[in-house]
Amino acid sequence: MSSADVEARPREGHPDIEARLREPWSDLETDHATAFARQRAGATFGIWIFLASEVLFFGALFLTYTAARLANQEAFAAAGRETNIVYGTLNTAILLTSSLTMAVASQAAEKGLFRRLTLGCLAATAALGLAFLVVKGFEYREDIEKHLVPGAHFALAQAPAQIFFAFYWLVTVVHAIHLSIGIGLVTRLIAKGRRDPDFLKENPQVEVTALYWHLVDLVWVFLYPMLYLPGRSG
Amino acid sequence: MSTTASPTGLADPDELDLRLPVSYLADGHSVRSWLLTTDHKRIAILYAVTITLFFFIGGAAATLVRLELATPEADVLRADTYNKLFTLHGVVMVWFFLIPSIPNTLGNFLVPLMIGARDVAYPKLNLISWYLNVGGGSLAVAALLLGGVDTGWTFYVPYSTVFSNTWVSLTVLGVFTTGFSSIATGVNFIATIHLLRAPGMTWFRLPLFVWAMYTTSLMFVLATPVLAVTLLLVVAERTFGLPIFDPARGGDPVLFQHLFWFYSHPAVYIMVLPAMGVVSELITCFSRRKVFGYTFMVYALVAIAVIGFFTWGHHMFTSGMSPYAALVFSFLSFVVAVPSAIKVFNWTGTLYRGQVGFESPILYALGFVGLFTLGGLTGLFLASIPIDVHVQDTYFVVAHFHYIMVGASVSAYFGGLHFWWPKITGRTYPETWARFAAILMFFGFNLTFFPQFIAGYLGMPRRYHVYPPEFQIWNVLSSAGAAVLAVAYLMPLGYLTWSLLFGERATNNPWDATGLEWRTSSPPPRQNFFGSPRVQGGPYNYHPEGVAPIHDQPRLPSQGSLT
Numbered sequence: 001m002s003s004a005d006v007e008a009r010p011r012e013g014h015p016d017i018e019a020r021l022r023e024p025w026s027d028l029e030t031d032h033a034t035a036f037a038r039q040r041a042g043a044t045f046g047i048w049i050f051l052a053s054e055v056l057f058f059g060a061l062f063l064t065y066t067a068a069r070l071a072n073q074e075a076f077a078a079a080g081r082e083t084n085i086v087y088g089t090l091n092t093a094i095l096l097t098s099s100l101t102m103a104v105a106s107q108a109a110e111k112g113l114f115r116r117l118t119l120g121c122l123a124a125t126a127a128l129g130l131a132f133l134v135v136k137g138f139e140y141r142e143d144i145e146k147h148l149v150p151g152a153h154f155a156l157a158q159a160p161a162q163i164f165f166a167f168y169w170l171v172t173v174v175h176a177i178h179l180s181i182g183i184g185l186v187t188r189l190i191a192k193g194r195r196d197p198d199f200l201k202e203n204p205q206v207e208v209t210a211l212y213w214h215l216v217d218l219v220w221v222f223l224y225p226m227l228y229l230p231g232r233s234g
Numbered sequence: 235m236s237t238t239a240s241p242t243g244l245a246d247p248d249e250l251d252l253r254l255p256v257s258y259l260a261d262g263h264s265v266r267s268w269l270l271t272t273d274h275k276r277i278a279i280l281y282a283v284t285i286t287l288f289f290f291i292g293g294a295a296a297t298l299v300r301l302e303l304a305t306p307e308a309d310v311l312r313a314d315t316y317n318k319l320f321t322l323h324g325v326v327m328v329w330f331f332l333i334p335s336i337p338n339t340l341g342n343f344l345v346p347l348m349i350g351a352r353d354v355a356y357p358k359l360n361l362i363s364w365y366l367n368v369g370g371g372s373l374a375v376a377a378l379l380l381g382g383v384d385t386g387w388t389f390y391v392p393y394s395t396v397f398s399n400t401w402v403s404l405t406v407l408g409v410f411t412t413g414f415s416s417i418a419t420g421v422n423f424i425a426t427i428h429l430l431r432a433p434g435m436t437w438f439r440l441p442l443f444v445w446a447m448y449t450t451s452l453m454f455v456l457a458t459p460v461l462a463v464t465l466l467l468v469v470a471e472r473t474f475g476l477p478i479f480d481p482a483r484g485g486d487p488v489l490f491q492h493l494f495w496f497y498s499h500p501a502v503y504i505m506v507l508p509a510m511g512v513v514s515e516l517i518t519c520f521s522r523r524k525v526f527g528y529t530f531m532v533y534a535l536v537a538i539a540v541i542g543f544f545t546w547g548h549h550m551f552t553s554g555m556s557p558y559a560a561l562v563f564s565f566l567s568f569v570v571a572v573p574s575a576i577k578v579f580n581w582t583g584t585l586y587r588g589q590v591g592f593e594s595p596i597l598y599a600l601g602f603v604g605l606f607t608l609g610g611l612t613g614l615f616l617a618s619i620p621i622d623v624h625v626q627d628t629y630f631v632v633a634h635f636h637y638i639m640v641g642a643s644v645s646a647y648f649g650g651l652h653f654w655w656p657k658i659t660g661r662t663y664p665e666t667w668a669r670f671a672a673i674l675m676f677f678g679f680n681l682t683f684f685p686q687f688i689a690g691y692l693g694m695p696r697r698y699h700v701y702p703p704e705f706q707i708w709n710v711l712s713s714a715g716a717a718v719l720a721v722a723y724l725m726p727l728g729y730l731t732w733s734l735l736f737g738e739r740a741t742n743n744p745w746d747a748t749g750l751e752w753r754t755s756s757p758p759p760r761q762n763f764f765g766s767p768r769v770q771g772g773p774y775n776y777h778p779e780g781v782a783p784i785h786d787q788p789r790l791p792s793q794g795s796l797t
Contacts (some may be wrong), residue, residue, distance in 0.1 A: 160484030
């Protein structure tokens, strides 16, 4: 905790530290700089715990997939061949790039020196997130045209292939919802950062948003081989 | 005393002007000041109001179920209505009463006070969690009003996904929503306990109640998301036709059970760990003795929380699983009994040679120890595979989990409510009534649920509204007990409400208890303390270290001072 404090401690004499302190941190029996450092540490700590919860959330989905795939290996391979690997790979590239811009934005905001860089990278992150959703939309249209929605008109003969696509639809929609929340959070940072020049400087909200964004990316890194690669080796 | 009494006179600052800050109750009287509050104490009250409402909704359903079971024939309810009522009872009691009961009311109120903090780490998130809870509860109640659900509280597939024609999705969404309220509370408590302890409040000076809240929060954060996914899969299959568990298309319904119990077994510990925390506070205070084996009490809480994650399979011994898996789950279920037994022995050790008083909170706590022991020991029966196969899906199981979830957890909740009532409301309640209710609750509970052990062992299955006549004697006893229990639950509602209006003003520390929450006024001000607490010693300083308590134990100074 102490090392985090030192690292996160803003320079003394920051003009509006007091204005940025919130309950209950504002009532700590310390000077404002230390209280602010603890508030920062508190925000990051909280998002890490939430991410642990998210890991269990997606972990349960991955477990479901694994169990179903082990029981129906051939059907999963056949179903995996039906997904569009071009769109999937493109989206992986888009999302990994967005993690880069998000990381740069987070570091730039923490140093507090590069406001335009921070804003630019945040805008790029949100744009890449939107691009992912657009590509995903094209992919969904193609999937629907190819009758890859489980039900009476399903394209593949093997019944368990429907489980693969049930998982595909569910998990990509859940991922897209997470990503949309992320885009909303980044857009909020951009809007506030444009209005108030000091908003992004040393603001823990940037790091919190970044951590969440990286988790959403990381989930996709697992989803890509699960959804697009089965049945494609050899 | 009671001449100026009015609902808003709970903490009337004009009565005796000591130039103290106004209490949290007097700090704003508008509806807005309550519904938009970020004060952890007010949010605790909001939670208390909603869970009380849900408790009586769930209780009403149970009353009708017991009424129907008084005779072997179906004479009050049809089979369909009966299914809907026990489902309603289970869903409401588990998710909208028991899970939030102690953590969100007593925990919300006490955790910041006990660690010497001004509020929880994320006050707004705390308020959001209440709205999520109310939102989820509203969805579940809406499902009830629209016609109910008949799946049982476990929502087992494929019945819930393929066959049931009731409001499953709406109820499941309600539970899903309230799950996020649990996660928010868990994140908040963990961060609060890590980051906002007062100077000197080291980890091993934390009151056991705080440790209980900490371990419960870990389970909130790590188990609830798995439930969320499980419920999401049920909704996806029901509403959007995405067949994850459908056996006709190669899906595995047993997988649902694994996912469901991965949450729902830890959920049992979510319900009982807070109760253990409350009882630890009560027993040590009313026996005027340091808690016996403090560090082992902490390790036991952590051990239960960890092992509790790996015992879920014992719900599924008859669902079909590898004999090796069954063996491991059986073994781990026996192992989790060890830390639970350590706690029971340590409570007993605390009482031994203590100056035990018999005020109402300790009566509830002693009731807890007895009922928890019985519920825990019958849990060992169920952990053993041959007996489990014999009594699976009988009233033996029903009796077992009611001993833990109702006998233990609800007794502890009432005990804690009586113990901290003067602190929370600033009023004292009629002690004689409270003792009577505590004793009545213990006897009513045993009369209701002990006969179910016998009926279950003799083979009476659960979830049927008719049964062979030879089981009637046990069911009549049980239904009679339910009537007694209903009276015992309604009595506190009466006299505690009375005390809000007419009760005498409570002193700051009516029980001569240690702990920082007693070092402030009753009820506390918005800021919690009149200075900054600094902690100078370990908890439960009821007598000097290494010395047994003497007769007429003198009241020693508390754990910390105010400045």
